[in-house]
Amino acid sequence: MRVMILVKATADSEAGTMPSLDLLQAMAQFNMELKQAGILLSGEGLHPSARGRRVAFDGAERTVSEGPFGPTESLVAGFWIWNVTDLDEAVAWVRRCPNPMPGPSEIEIRPLYEETDFLAAATD
Incomplete structure (x- = not known):
């Protein structure tokens, strides 16, 4: 199964604070x-949300917002x-992960939908 491992943002990551050399290693x-x-x-790191954009959808309407977001x-x-x-294997690997931030941090594990999930829904 494929999973997305999400490293949650912190005040440091949103400020654009780069990781220490020790953490990078x-x-x-x-x-x-x-x-x-x-x-x-x-796997990739993301720039702070201040450098991002969001597009909100409401029917045919599209509204673009500039970061930062919160x-x-x-x-x-x-x-x-x-x-x-x-998921148990994913949790075991995340437990081995270095703390991705200088202080307290959180990592979320989410299964990805696979083609078979949609095929099953389409045949129900």
């Missing part, structure tokens, strides 16, 4: 372990896409 090592295990499909704890600072056996 620890994350590079963790990513290498994920790659060697055949789990890592992709609240900070609802934003995403980075992500991975992993291919794992199940």
